[in-house]
Amino acid sequence: METTAFDLIVIGAGSTGENVADQAIHGGLSVAVVESDLVGGDCSYWACMPSKALIRPGEALRAARAVKGAAAAVTGSLDPAAVLQRRDSFTSGWDDSGQVEWLEGTGATLVRGTGRITGEREVTVETDDGPVVLIARHAVAVCTGTEPNIPDIEGLRDARPWTTKDVTSAQQVPGSLAILGGGVAACELASAFASLGSDVTLIARHTLLGTMEAFAGEAVARRLRARGVQVRTGAGATRVERSGGTVTLTLSDGELVEAAELLVATGRRPRTGGLGLDVLGLDADDYLTVDDTLRVEGHDWLYAVGDINGRALLTHQGKYQARAAGDVIAARAAGQPVEDDTWGRHAATADHGAVPQVVFTDPQVASVGLTGKAAGERGIAARTVEYDLAQVAGASLHADDYQGKACLVIDEGKGTVVGATFVGPDVAELLHAATIAVVGEVPLHRLWHAVPAYPTMSEVWLRLLEATGDDFRTARR
Amino acid sequence: METTAFDLIVIGAGSTGENVADQAIHGGLSVAVVESDLVGGDCSYWACMPSKALIRPGEALRAARAVKGAAAAVTGSLDPAAVLQRRDSFTSGWDDSGQVEWLEGTGATLVRGTGRITGEREVTVETDDGPVVLIARHAVAVCTGTEPNIPDIEGLRDARPWTTKDVTSAQQVPGSLAILGGGVAACELASAFASLGSDVTLIARHTLLGTMEAFAGEAVARRLRARGVQVRTGAGATRVERSGGTVTLTLSDGELVEAAELLVATGRRPRTGGLGLDVLGLDADDYLTVDDTLRVEGHDWLYAVGDINGRALLTHQGKYQARAAGDVIAARAAGQPVEDDTWGRHAATADHGAVPQVVFTDPQVASVGLTGKAAGERGIAARTVEYDLAQVAGASLHADDYQGKACLVIDEGKGTVVGATFVGPDVAELLHAATIAVVGEVPLHRLWHAVPAYPTMSEVWLRLLEATGDDFRTARR
Structure with missing residues (x-):
């Protein structure tokens, strides 16, 4: 049996693993x-990329239809075959040779x-040519991510449901699609497949986008319903049965939902199966707990980076952790100083209160940091200020009858922004300003000098600052 | 003759004057x-609002055409009559009763x-009922803005050229339009009228958007040309003649340009005519020089706010100054402390190095702070890092064949961002993040923790940070 030694062994070549390797x-x-x-990994082939590719054409068309003068030029509807084909180009037809080339170009050895x-x-x-043993001189980084969580519902597994992997790689648009779940993937894919012509039924146990500010999920539910999606919140399935081309779900209230396909998007669980974590005395069914340098407690050579540690299940946050982890593994190997203080280069500090997320639903939802509720639970003297985006000139110029809302969560003690949420068409790029304000801990009295350009939608910042009140305009409180 | 006393008299009820009044x-x-x-004022009726309203429909349509799957649905072209009608709704048909109501609602007396x-x-x-004398107990704020500068070219005035006021309120789209100028208004209106079907010729003495990073004007010129606009840079008109429905321009190289209408957009000059500034010993033809509290030097009761002081000819910056001015006038009147230190609530500090601007051309141009050149001229040890926006996943998902570019100007001594420019379709909302970074003086090593959400265009921040180099990742330099 072949044995080879490397300084670092990375398990999992998703975007997180790639970045740990590159950095190291x-x-x-x-x-x-x-x-x-x-x-x-998932992001490239079965998540962010194909999902966004399925969403964007409908979004662009809606934006044109929403502007008088342009609307009349949009006479046709979305071309589903062209949308799927465009999606295929973003997943390179599920051929990873480009990514392999990139990875090997970094100098990494792919096994x-x-x-x-x-x-x-x-x-x-376990390779095609038999087992190979790799020895790590310094560290092993587990970057295997998560896998869909299939809930324990009678008949569900036998009904051959789609997971996000199947739906993002679908080669046809089903005539009807039932979706179990109310989170990001469920909402995004409901919106995408409604645009593509499916009759969509969304079945969510609680509200939509439940971890975010309540107005976000409410706005998404409202628009989905307006576009003909059946949204059943506070509902669960108790039984699932497939018969030929039809899946029938029995809901908790006894109602029946029929669809050609069923997507299960009820959350994720750590992909730890077969990793051998039990050998180390670790719980093989749970997320791996790590410190801010992404190191597993009690095992100074073991790192868990990205979704597998459960800190923030997002591609960009995994890559962020990867930069810290790859860097600190190299620093520790070289006996260089470790900068693991708060906001230090080796600490994934942002995971705790500055995680950004954009949900590409209709309307889009973009949030960073803490919700008002979460801030309160952390004992922060927090206040939430809100503003109607429709009242911002930049938004009404952008689209007729623009509907949206923004809020900031303020730490009244520190006089800083600790959270922000934007809901509305095309708000995605408004988020990074809030992320910088939160991470930079920029005082509100300084933010008054960050003038939003007129007439952009970012002018909502001015209105939100006005809503915080005069006290926060001065450094002399 | 009637005489009335007020604490403050504001001359000019544009957006700046309105905000000075409201704040005071x-x-x-x-x-x-x-x-x-x-x-x-101009912004509402003859500048930002109508201009952006003329631009947006074409922009929305281009965005839909740029996405395979959506493009096929766009079979028609822009409806110019509907665009003009939509524009009219944003200018309220040039009826200011809504604005009057707002102003009087603040408690101000309109004269x-x-x-x-x-x-x-x-x-x-001078009112319709004869002269009225107003006495200011504390201050007079001049907020009269600017007016078009008509260059001294033979025959130009007699040719009845359009100014930005005429073009933004045009009730018909001319078959052909010649534009003198290469600045923001010239470029935006060239793009807008090309979309609306005019044959546009743009005649600029130098390059386009000359005060910004060079790649911005180059990108705009390239796209205008690709869309059929005749762009003549490094060219001036020496003679203009109108004959019936045709204006003929003789260019400096002897070439002739004919068009149905001619727009003069060669810059602005302070609207000081008839203000009586000579009474105070001030130069009546120049911008009014003010300190950071917007007070005219040598006259402790006189303020000049907005474009009239020449600091930054932009609606949002005028409103920013207005907040400081209205507030400091009230503070001085009440004998309260003045906070005129750098970034204090009464100082328009951002005017000096943190002015944001979005140019709604195709592609859009968004910039804040210093260009690389300007930073060098100020003696800052500056470095400019650039990144091709087309390489960002969020951009390629947004539009097929996305073309764009972003740069940051770094103060290498301080390790902060002092300028940023984004060029590309729909980059407008990316700007505010840079404005907050510049104004907040957020160190680069902290900006590494401000993670852009994937897959948005804002991910370009990560690439730009990578380009600044490893040194700036740590606080321990």
């Missing part, structure tokens, strides 16, 4: 990356196969 | 506002007529 190589380490599926931790600093990979 | 009233003062034309300074703290208004 940048820091002078030799790195092996183990991958059992496509290099590039195709399923990796398992078989001892301290030891990973055994 | 908020601070407890009685305010008269003098206006000879429409309340709301219709032409105001002239006739002595210290004294303004005489």
Whole structure:
């Protein structure tokens, strides 16, 4: 059995694993990356990229229809075949050769196969040519992400439901689609497939987008309903049955929902199966708990980066952690100082209160940091100020009958922004300003000098600052 | 002759004057506002609002055409009559009753007529009912803005050229339009009227958008040309003649340009005519020089706010100054402390190095702070880092064949961002993040923790930070 040593072994070549490797190589380490599926991972092939590609054409068309003078030029409707074809171009037809080229270009050694931790600093990979043992001189980074969580509902597994993997790679638009779930993936895909012509029924146990400010999920539900989607909140399925081309769901209230396909988007769980974590005395069914340098407690050579640690299940946040992790692994290997203080280069501090997220629904939802509720639960003297985006000139110029809302969550003690949410068409790019304000801990009295250009939608910042009140205009409180 | 006293007299009821008044009233003062034309001013009726309203429909249609799957649905073209009608709704048909209602709702007294300074703290208004003398107990704020600068070219005035006022209120789209100028208004209106079907010729003495990073004007010129606009840079007109429905321009190289209408957009000059500034010993033809509290030097009761002081000829910056001015006038009147230190609530500090601007051309141009060149001229150890927006996943998802570019200007000594420019379709809302970074003086090592959400165009921030180099990732330099 072949045995090879590397400074670092990364298990999982999704965007997080790729970035851990790249960063560590940048820091002078030799790195092996183990991958059992496509290099590039879920984000490239079965999540962000195909999902956004399915969404964007409908969004662009709605935006043109929303402006008098342009609307008359839009006589046709979306071309589903062209949308799917465009989606295929973003997933490179599920061929990872481009990503492999990139990864090998960094200097990493790609090992195709399923990796398992078989001892301290030891990973055994089941390759097509048999097992290979990799020895890590310094560290092993687990970056295997998450997998769909299939709830325990009678008949569900036998009904061959779609997961997000199936729906984002679908080669046809089903005539009707039932979706179980009320989170980001469920809402985005409901919106996308409604645009593409499916009759969509969304079945959510609670409200939509429940971790965000309540007005976000409400706005999404309202628009989905206006576009003909059946939105059933506070509802669960108790039984599922497939008969030929039809899936029938029995809801908790006894109602029946029929659809050609059923998407299960009820959350994710850590992809820990077969990793051999039990060998290390770790719980193989749970997220791996790490410190701010992404190191697993009690195992100074083991890192868990990205979704697998459960800190923030988002591509960009995984990459952020990856930069810290790859860098700190290299620093520790070289005996260089570790900068793991708050906001230090080796600490994923933003995970705790500055995680941004854009939901590409209709309307879009963009949020960062804490909701008003979450801030209160942390004991922050928080106040939420809101403003109707429709009252902003930039928004009404952007689209007729623009509907949207923005809020800031203010830490009244510190006089800073600790959270922000924007809901409305095309608000995605408004978010980063809030992310910088939160992360930079820029005082409100300084933010008054950050003038939004007129007439953009960003002018809502001015209105939100006005809503915080005169007290926060001065440094002399 | 009627004489009335107010705490503050504001001359000019454009957006700046309105905001000075509102802020001062908020601070407890009685305010008269003098206006000879429409309340709301140029921005509402003959600049930002109608201009953006003319631009947006074409922009929305281009965005839909740029996405495969949506493009096929766009079979028609822009409806110019509907665009003009939509524009009319944004200018309220050039009826200011809504703005008057707002202004009077603040508690201000509107005096219709032409105001002239006739002595210290004294303004005489020529009203329809004869002259009225207004006495200012505390201050007079001049907020009259600017007017088009008509260059001294043979035959130009006799050719009855359009100014931005005429073009933004045009009731028909001319078959052909020649534009003199290469600045923001010239470029925006060239793009708008090309979309509306005019044959446009743009004649600019130098390059386009000359005060911005060079790549901005180059990108705009490239796209205008690709869309059929004749762009003549480095060219001037030496002679203009109107004959019936045709204006003929003789260019400096002897070439002739014919068009149905000619727009002169060669810059602005302060609207000081008839203000009586000579009474105070001030130069009546120049911008009024003010300190950071917007007070005219040597006259402790006289303020000049907005375009008239020449600091930054932009609606939002005028309103920013207005907030400081209205507030400081009230504070001084009440004998309260003045906070005129850098970034204090009474100082328009941002005017010096943090002025944002969005140019609604195709592509859009958004900039804030210093260009690389301007930073160098100020003696800052500056470095400019650039990134191709087409390489950002969010941009390629947004539009097929997306073309754009972003740059940051870095103060290498301080490790902060002092300028930023974004060029590309729909980059307008990316700007405010840069404005907050510049104004907040957020260190680069902290900006690494401001994670852009994937896949948005804002991810370009990550690439720009990477381009600044590893040194700026740490606080321990």
